[in-house]
Amino acid sequence: MQTASGVNEFSRGWRILLASLLGIGCGLAAIPFYTAGVFAPHLAREFGWSMGEIMAGLTLTTVMVIFAAPAAGVLCDKFGTRIVALISLACFGLAYLSLATLGNSLTQFYLTWAVMATLGAGTLPITFTRTVNRWFDKHRGLALGFAMTGTGLFGVLCKPFLAWVIADYGWRAGYFSLGLLPLCLAIPAALVLFREPSQATTETLSETAVQEPLPGMTKAQALRHWRFWLIAAVLVPISFALAGAVPNLEPILLDRGIDSATILTLTPLVGLSSIGGRLIGGWLLDRFWAPAVAFVLLGMPAISCMILAGGQLDPDMARVAIVLIGFALGIEYDVVAYLTSRYFGMRSYAAIYSVFYVCFSTGAGFGPLVFGLIRDFTQDFAPALQISAAILPLCSAGFLFLGKYPVLSERYRNPSFN
Known part of the structure; x- marks a missing residue:
């Protein structure tokens, strides 16, 4: 692990923290669980589905994550977190956009949740905390805490935001707006700010050592x-x-x-x-x-x-x-x-x-x-x-x-x- 003063860690790593906060807040760990209850009454009224049938989408997400999260972890260790995060954020956002076109089909509803959880597993904290841990050592705990505030901030802000969107434009616009969050906020932040740290100092390690x-x-x-x-x-x-x-x-x-x-x-x-x-x-x-x-x-x-x-x-x-x-x-x-x-x-x-x-x-x-x-x-x-x-x-x-x-x-x- 790298060693540095706390000031140097944050001066170098603030971009990683900001990208991680947005990635986690606009990802699978936050959006579905804070917003499913907001959409449930509208879906019940539109399609006649029961609350149990609607909330089963979250249960299906949990089941899929059991299989998808370890796979995402292996991919991160093998290919790096940046590429996994970018692809997963794009898939997750597109899956949410597709919910705006939802018809009266529980099968379509559940399949969307399953695809969203499977392809969106790379937006979980597994991905972002791996890179945060590598950028921070002395203040690693505080850095992790800051990155993970994305879920709490989204939890505080999402419901009034959705209430406004749905009241003015309907529940389909609500799903569409949520799909735009990873596509328009998290992905640009990851492209510009999110990087793996260099694996060695050129002064002390040879090219062979860097590959260890x-x-x-x-x-x-x-x-x-x-x-x-x-x-x-x-x-x-x-x-x-x-x-x-x-x-x-x-x-x-x-x-x-x-x-x-x-x-x-x-x-x-x-x-x-x-x-x-x-x-x-x-x-x-x-x-x-x-x-x-x-x-x-x-x-x-x-x-x-x-x-x-x-x-x-x-x-x-x-x-x-x-x-x-x-x-x-x-x-x-x-x-x-x-x-x-x-x-x-x-x-x-x-x-x-x-x-x-x-x-x-x-x-x-x-x-x-x-x-x-x-x-x-x-x-x-x-x-x-x-x-x-x-x-x-x-x-x-x-x-x-x-x-x-x-x-x-x-x-x-x-x-x-x-």
Whole structure:
């Protein structure tokens, strides 16, 4: 990894961060999950589809990502992140544009989601964090946090933007406008700003050395290492517990006696606090042992779950609960990206991180469904929230067993645009 002062890292790498923020915010990690609910009532009214049929598109996306994300990771390690990001952003944008032509066919709807998830997997944080990790070392945590704020910023801005577009021009224009975001914002930024760092200083390394692989484990080596399986094992239940509550937040708050008008002022706190989680959490990762940071920040939402599992709830306590959950959601992918780079190195970073991403996506994909089923069966979200309150601190404590960072050779320094 390159070494540099924090000022030099950011003065050289700010372009990478800006391109990554736009790429992640306009990609598969943000757009579908923040906007599906906005389109659902319009699709139901237009085509007579049920909410379950419409939201199954998101479930299909989760399933496809399980297969597509590792493939995207392998491609990034083999061909570099820039070309993967550019092609994937183009395919993702075109897939969203095609939704503007949607007819009364669930098959077409689902096929579009499947293609979007498969070809758009290169827009996931797997791609962009690989390059961010290579440009930053001393302030890697903060850099990752800044790059990942794209999801939170999009979450805050997309709904009022879509509400305006759909109100004036209809839901088809909404899909069309979302398709333009990766094509008109993220792709130009990637073309102009997004680069791999130089792999060696010409003063110290020969041409042969430049061609050597990056330091760290291969994917096969990582798969044989106990640390890999420990991280993978704790990510699924943690993501289940964190993600299960957020899509169900409105009905949870309604069950706790909070009125709809107040709920509208509370739910945006998830996106805002997630931005804070990314930046503050990233700052903490640079200064303290990452497993301890992960234990504290990912375990704290257990408090939120216990608050939400109680009886009548006042708005102030609801704010505390929502902020803690949002803060943890803001740090989760950053922590995993940071741990991957520190414990396994950069040689097969994207391939390794993609497996962890699948673990997190699996838990997050099924969490909301299980929460809803428990609510249907018990007429209360409390059992699901109480289970989550137990899961979060217990599984987050698993990170504490990772031990100290291994020593990785520092071969690649002083990144520059080529």
